[in-house]
Amino acid sequence: MADERPLTAGFIVGLVPVVLANALGWLWFPENPSWQDFALLSICMVVCFSNYLNEYLQFYPLQYSKFAPEGGVPARLGWFLIYFTPAVVYAGVWYKLGAPNSSYDLLVLGLYVAHFSKRCFETIFVHKYSKDCLLVSVIEIALFYSLGATVTAYNCHVMTGDGRFNFLDDTIRVKVGIAIYCVGQLTNLYHHYILANLRTPGSFRYVVPTGGLFGLVVCPQYLGELISWLGFAITSCAYGAYLCYVPMIVYLCARAHHTHRWYSTKFDNYPGTETRKVWPYLY
Numbered sequence: 001m002a003d004e005r006p007l008t009a010g011f012i013v014g015l016v017p018v019v020l021a022n023a024l025g026w027l028w029f030p031e032n033p034s035w036q037d038f039a040l041l042s043i044c045m046v047v048c049f050s051n052y053l054n055e056y057l058q059f060y061p062l063q064y065s066k067f068a069p070e071g072g073v074p075a076r077l078g079w080f081l082i083y084f085t086p087a088v089v090y091a092g093v094w095y096k097l098g099a100p101n102s103s104y105d106l107l108v109l110g111l112y113v114a115h116f117s118k119r120c121f122e123t124i125f126v127h128k129y130s131k132d133c134l135l136v137s138v139i140e141i142a143l144f145y146s147l148g149a150t151v152t153a154y155n156c157h158v159m160t161g162d163g164r165f166n167f168l169d170d171t172i173r174v175k176v177g178i179a180i181y182c183v184g185q186l187t188n189l190y191h192h193y194i195l196a197n198l199r200t201p202g203s204f205r206y207v208v209p210t211g212g213l214f215g216l217v218v219c220p221q222y223l224g225e226l227i228s229w230l231g232f233a234i235t236s237c238a239y240g241a242y243l244c245y246v247p248m249i250v251y252l253c254a255r256a257h258h259t260h261r262w263y264s265t266k267f268d269n270y271p272g273t274e275t276r277k278v279w280p281y282l283y
Contacts, residue, residue: 005276007056007253010283014249017230018242026173029239036159037239040151044243047147048250055254062144064137066206066262071134078133079123086145087116093153100157104167107174108156108236111181112149115228118185126189128196130206148244155240167237177235184228187213191221208267216280218263219256223278226252253278 021027030037054060061067071078090112094105168174194211213220229248233241256277263270276283 005283007052007250007257010253010256010278011249013279013282014226014253015246018233018246021234021242024173026170026177026234026237027239027242028167028237030159040155040240040243043147043151044246047247051247051250051254055251056257058258061258062137062140063134064141067258068131068134068137071132071137073133073135073138075129075132076123076127078135078138079127079129080120082138082141082145083116083119083123085142086149087113087120089146090116090149090153093150094157097153097157105157107168108232108238108241111178111232111235112152115185115232116145118189122189122192126192126196128199148247152236152238152240152244155243156236156238159238159240170237173237174235177231177233179231180234181228181231184224184226184231187224187227188221189224191224195221206266208263208270213280214275216276217256218260218275218277219252222252222256223280226278253283 018027055062063069091109094100094109191209191212191214194214195209198207198209199205213223217223226245226248229241229245233245260275260277
């Protein structure tokens with residue numbers, strides 16, 4: 001794999017939209033940051049570094065899907081709990097903060113809960129599983145997403161202060177953000193549907209995915225997820241949402257990197273370097 005590009009390439013590509021959003025004034029950060037602001041930035045950096053060590057360098061990777069042994073938790077139940085938990089955490093934080101009901105608060109609440117509600121729907125009606133989940137993996141992934149839910153909810157509904165009530169005045173930003181969010185959700189859903197229908201009924205054998213964007217990237221479902229989180233961040237304008245998007249770049253690019261390697265070792269006809277991992281033509 002002489003043409004294989006490092007994780008930093010995928011990370012830089014994912015950061016480009018953040019830089020552009022900041023240049024357009026679509027990323028709000030306080031002029032006089034408090035210790036909480038620096039605390040959230042520190043959490044983001046720690047999670048990014050942890051994802052790099054654990055998922056890319058494989059110090060302690062999350063064990064699920066093709067990278068895990070058989071577990072003891074029914075897969076459909078395990079994944080439902082993984083996606084249901086952060087939605088409940090976000091709604092719970094929002095409620096404990098006084099259930100703010102401005103148009104802005106309700107919009108970001110709706111978009112966040114809709115994302116994980118879609119994932120719960122896919123868990124029940126779309127995905128087909130070849131093995132059960134490890135209990136420790138269910139707990140770890142649910143906690144990972146719940147940390148993001150807590151940071152995002154707190155930042156969107158408290159740390160933005162009174163300025164959050166004016167964030168919807170920029171209708172162009174809001175429309176662009178929602179459009180990007182929807183494109184990402186549909187991209188993610190479509191490729192999950194393709195993955196779910198690759199195998200013949202009753203078969204648990206892995207096959208090389210084809211169709212959709214699979215000819216361009218190994219994990220277009222990850223591409224869709226990153227696009228949707230970027231759209232959410234743009235819509236909210238809150239830096240906390242961007243702080244959750246950035247670690248997801250590292251996490252999903254690293255997972256895609258090892259998925260790429262796994263396919264390359266398991267299938268002789270795998271296209272290898274002709275296919276990128278997440279970002280078409282780039283990484």
